[in-house]
Amino acid sequence: MQLNGSQIVMECLLEQGVDTVFGYPGGAILNIYDALYEYSDRIRHILTSHEQGASHAADGYARATGKVGVCMATSGPGATNLVTGIATAYMDSIPLVAITANVGTALLGKDSFQEIDIAGVTMPITKYSMIIKNVKDLAPAIRKAFRIAQTGRPGPVLLDITKDVTGAMCEYLSVEPEPIARQKFSIQEPDIIQALDLIEKAERPMIFAGGGVILSDASEELAEFARRLDAPVTCSLMAQGAFDQANPRYTGMLGMHGTKTSNYAVTECDLLVAIGVRFSDRCTGNTATFAKNAKILQLDVDPAEINKNVMTDASVIGDVKLILDVLNSRMGEQHHPEWLAHVSDMQQKYPLTYPADVLTGPGVIAKVSELTKGDAIITTDVGQHQMWSAQYYTYRSPRTFLSSGGLGTMGYGVGASIGAQVAHPDKRVINFTGDGCFRMNFNEIATITRNNLPIVTVIINNHVLGMVRQWQTLFYGKRYSNTILEDKMDFVKLVEAMGAKGYRVRSMEELEPTLKEAMELHAPVVIECIVDHDDKVFPMVAPGASIDDVFSAEDM
Incomplete structure (x- = not known):
């Protein structure tokens, strides 16, 4: 026609x-x-x-x-x-x-x-x-x-x-789209044999899962692989939700703001199985000392990622869902009780903590996690609140953490929350942002209200550009060049002018009832949480340092 x-x-x-x-x-x-x-x-x-x-x-x-x-x-x-x-x-x-x-x-x-x-x-x-x-x-x-x-x-x-x-x-003639075939042709038998050999010889294996696990819908295969390998699991920022974080095998995020357990375990392991990761500098720290005691087995769909940032000992190229299927079907069940017990001891020794009596970013996010039972889609902007969102929300399933990882785009969260809510009108969507990030694209609150999307946006307002200020505090002699946002911006009035319901929270006592009321409205809501401008994201690895040089507030 x-x-x-x-x-x-x-x-x-x-x-x-x-x-x-x-x-x-x-x-x-x-x-x-x-x-x-x-x-x-x-x-x-x-x-x-x-x-x-x-x-x-x-x-x-x-x-x-x-x-x-x-x-x-x-x-x-x-x-x-x-x-x-x-x-x-x-x-x-x-x-x-x-x-x-x-x-x-x-x-x-x-x-x-x-x-x-x-x-x-x-x-x-x-x-x-x-x-x-x-x-x-x-x-x-x-x-x-x-x-x-x-x-x-x-x-x-x-x-x-x-x-x-x-x-x-x-x-114009209509054409039925051809199914998108998973990349199988590059999965080579010698590579599988070498991978299985490394797996069977390992005594302290560790799994490092990346965003590729989610992109290939391989979360179930990852869970089975972790069980069969009998190994702990750490995730990159992009892999939040790829592995059920209520599973005791999960050790937390890896890297610059990863847990001490994850960073130490990767340093101590003798086999690191990296699945759908690109070894970002924020995960590896100093690549010369990254996983220094381990053989590295990398599974990835993109051959350009092999030996790009970290040299590997073996690799399998292809869709990681298919690779894990093959490995799960051919590897015997491994047993590493002493290694798992050691990692578990580290988890007990190095928990993530925050003060319970004052309002903090971690406290806000942990409370949202508790109230939603991990059953929400979380979007974030970029900065301290992004790291706290990865650390203190318990993600149970994939495609529930949406955040700009590689580019680190401030202003991403509000738009992403719109896409998520439109895609899943019956799901709870919560956007965590900072006061600096929110200024970038708060005009999209008007899009949310125009479409009556029941998105809850939580602003962690510390009146500074928090992550940049944290670096200025730790590495730039507390020279706070252009990171202080002590102005007259009233976010509650602003969002109400655009048709959303606005709340302001200043204490932990106010937090839970406000969150419950906001989520029961099923309407566009913005909650401004006032926190201290010196709250920091810990643990932390200094830029260029080894990930086992991770430090917390107590270490300082």
Whole structure:
């Protein structure tokens, strides 16, 4: 049948199972938005307050569902406002398709109004980016974009469509999408044999799980692998929820703000099985001393990650769900009671603690964890509250912790919470943020109230840029250059002006009743929690130090 380019975009989105897109209209993309009006009964559009909010919402939707998130923006500044969100998705391997519209083909390269080469701009931060200048290429390009976004290691793809293409007519034939096959071809038998040999010889094995476990839906296989290997498990920031944190095998997060138990156990183990991790500097510390007593076995879908940051002794390349399936079916059950007892003793010796009598970030997050019983989707911004969210909330299942890990994007949380809540309207969604981060994208509270999304946003307000100030305190002689936020901002009045219910909490006695009331409202809520500006995230490893040089407040 004959359709115009914008209708073809809609039909292709329906082919791919897309039911929701996030975006903001403008001149060059008007034809596509006109088609959205026609297809509004089948494709829901969430109008955000800013294009960056749309990209974060699409990212949050993707993380919460495992599906491809979709965002849209017009040419010029609309497209460039997506860049931070695209880069966030790229660093954390999140499947995203960003659709932008550009000026007409005849106007390209002439510095036309709102013209920009967004495909060129985003080339380093996408798996694939292209501009479409012929309507006959449109449907194949969209199908290719979704396939690339989901194949192998996921990631974002950008499609830029010239305005004349969005209005041009073309014959359209519906195509059933081919299933996305898991990467199996690279799982080699010699690699499996070598992995099994290392496993059987290990006396002190440790599992280090990364975000790839969640991306491949391999949490059940990881749990079985940990049982069969009889090993403790530590997780990266991106793997929160990949392993049930109520399981006694879980030792906490690894790295700069990891637990002492995890950092010491990785240092003492004789085999480190790294699953879906990229050995970020925030996890490894000094790579020369990382896991210095261990053989390292790395399982990952991306061969580029092998021996990139940390040298390995063996590796298996492929989808980690399939790799774990193979290993679980072929390895004998291992037994390491003395090692597990030693790790358990460390957990008792080095617990995470916080003062119970005053309001603190850890106390707020621990109370939310208690009240929700770990059954909520948590989004965060970046900084101290992000680390506390990883340390003090007990995640029971994957896709319940949504946070910007690789890029560390302040302002991510509100948009991501929108995507998560739209994806899961019956789930409790709670966004933890700091006063510095909240300023970045608080305009998306208007998006939340416009759509009556029952998101609870908790601001940990210490009136400073907390993590930067912590570094200034510890490493910069307490020279607090531009990190103090003692201004007249009233967050409660601000959010109420945008239609949300606002609360302010100053003590632990006020916290629980306020949280309970907020969650019972089933409406947009923002809770400002006033904490001390010198609260710090501990444990901590100094930049460039070995992870076993981890220290806490008591050590100081």
